[in-house]
Amino acid sequence: MARAGLTADRVTEAAADLADVVGFDNITLSALARGFGVADASLYSHVKNMRDLRTRVAVRAAGELADRLATATAGRAGKESLAGFANAWRDFARHCPGRYQATQMPVEPEVVAGSSGHQRIMAITYAHLSGYGLPEPDLTDAIRLLRSTYQGFFAIEASSGFGHPRDLQASWEKILDALDNALTHWRVSS
Amino acid sequence: MARAGLTADRVTEAAADLADVVGFDNITLSALARGFGVADASLYSHVKNMRDLRTRVAVRAAGELADRLATATAGRAGKESLAGFANAWRDFARHCPGRYQATQMPVEPEVVAGSSGHQRIMAITYAHLSGYGLPEPDLTDAIRLLRSTYQGFFAIEASSGFGHPRDLQASWEKILDALDNALTHWRVSS
DNA sequence: GCTAAAACCTAGGAGGCATAGGTTTGCGGA
DNA sequence: TCCGCAAACCTATGCCTCCTAGGTTTTAGC
Numbered sequence: 001m002a003r004a005g006l007t008a009d010r011v012t013e014a015a016a017d018l019a020d021v022v023g024f025d026n027i028t029l030s031a032l033a034r035g036f037g038v039a040d041a042s043l044y045s046h047v048k049n050m051r052d053l054r055t056r057v058a059v060r061a062a063g064e065l066a067d068r069l070a071t072a073t074a075g076r077a078g079k080e081s082l083a084g085f086a087n088a089w090r091d092f093a094r095h096c097p098g099r100y101q102a103t104q105m106p107v108e109p110e111v112v113a114g115s116s117g118h119q120r121i122m123a124i125t126y127a128h129l130s131g132y133g134l135p136e137p138d139l140t141d142a143i144r145l146l147r148s149t150y151q152g153f154f155a156i157e158a159s160s161g162f163g164h165p166r167d168l169q170a171s172w173e174k175i176l177d178a179l180d181n182a183l184t185h186w187r188v189s190s
Numbered sequence: 191m192a193r194a195g196l197t198a199d200r201v202t203e204a205a206a207d208l209a210d211v212v213g214f215d216n217i218t219l220s221a222l223a224r225g226f227g228v229a230d231a232s233l234y235s236h237v238k239n240m241r242d243l244r245t246r247v248a249v250r251a252a253g254e255l256a257d258r259l260a261t262a263t264a265g266r267a268g269k270e271s272l273a274g275f276a277n278a279w280r281d282f283a284r285h286c287p288g289r290y291q292a293t294q295m296p297v298e299p300e301v302v303a304g305s306s307g308h309q310r311i312m313a314i315t316y317a318h319l320s321g322y323g324l325p326e327p328d329l330t331d332a333i334r335l336l337r338s339t340y341q342g343f344f345a346i347e348a349s350s351g352f353g354h355p356r357d358l359q360a361s362w363e364k365i366l367d368a369l370d371n372a373l374t375h376w377r378v379s380s
Numbered sequence: 381g382c383t384a385a386a387a388c389c390t391a392g393g394a395g396g397c398a399t400a401g402g403t404t405t406g407c408g409g410a
Numbered sequence: 411t412c413c414g415c416a417a418a419c420c421t422a423t424g425c426c427t428c429c430t431a432g433g434t435t436t437t438a439g440c
Contacts, residue, residue: 030396042419106349140356141364152342159296166330174331182368220427232388
């Protein structure tokens with residue numbers, strides 16, 4: 001009978017697609033195998049185990065996110081760069097929820113070191129704030145603020161956790177204003 | 191043989207304790223049953239199913255968090271209130287990670303409506319910012335900013351996601367300063 | 381002591397992860 | 411062209427988890 005032509009890459013891609021549908025926490029080797037018309041055990045030739053698969057998805061998703069962030073911040077500075085970065089990130093979280101969740105997965109330092117996606121995200125994050133002229137360690141503090149705010153916002157948005165009737169897009173824009181303001185008037189450590 | 195004396199409440203408490211150890215996403219009815227020296231099926235007399243158990247833990251944890259937030263903000267205003275609120279929340283997230291995760295669980299509106307913990311958290315959140323004098327809808331926007339930032343920070347902290355060597359406590363204090371500043375100089379909608 | 385509800389049991393099915401070890405497919409080289 | 415080998419895929423199996431059905435034992439109140 002015709003073979004499915006499995007590959008670690010194809011399995012990873014299918015897992016990422018599945019994650020976008022059912023959530024990164026709910027992907028299943030069995031479901032993937034069913035999708036390929038293959039027995040569960042067959043996947044273990046391409047992926048070490050569940051954890052390995054999730055890590056692969058995380059690395060792949062990080063690469064895709066890095067691409068988006070790069071184009072969104074290219075040639076921009078200041079508030080424009082901040083908004084481009086944040087909106088690109090939010091778009092990714094909304095349109096590819098499973099992949100986004102994957103980018104938040106805790107992974108070993110060795111994996112991060114070997115993942116160009118993770119590396120590029122960090123580099124872009126630092127670079128896109130250069131217009132605000134913050135010195136270290138304040139720059140790192142500021143990045144931690146932004147990262148926390150974005151991640152929290154996307155997580156709450158994804159779980160429909162904002163119950164108040166206030167328009168969410170309006171809140172989002174107000175938050176970006178507030179963050180820009182916080183960066184502009186940042187009080188540098190003595 | 192001696193009975194374990196199970197109760198929906200005792201099962202919920204045990205589940206919360208277990209969540210603090212293994213993570214809210216990793217609690218297991220089997221593990222709880224083992225802990226009580228009881229068969230898996232016995233637990234179904236007290237909780238409907240896994241989802242019901244998680245919801246119960248979420249409601250209980252929300253109550254505990256509300257207590258802490260209440261005492262942390264009592265008699266304070268402005269920056270003091272902000273810091274008290276934020277630090278109490280962070281303490282909770284760090285010392286009771288499973289319970290904290292439970293408070294973030296998406297629950298049906300009916301459950302929220304019937305959970306005094308969830309209601310009190312919302313009330314305290316709005317009340318503790320009264321000193322900044324923000325009108326609606328800006329107050330809601332500001333609260334969404336704080337909530338996002340805290341939730342994101344705690345999640346990243348819990349997963350050891352802050353890789354940079356910069357002292358985390360220092361970053362946290364800097365972030366609180368920035369948030370206080372953002373609230374103090376908030377630009378109200380026209 | 382009797383009774384009814386609450387607490388707990390055994391049995392069993394469905395589905396998920398993972399390993400061991402065997403079979404088929406397809407491709408490069410003699 | 412055919413051989414052999416590696417990759418792709420298989421069956422069988424074991425363990426864990428959730429959950430249901432239906433039965434038994436304990437406990438508390440009258």
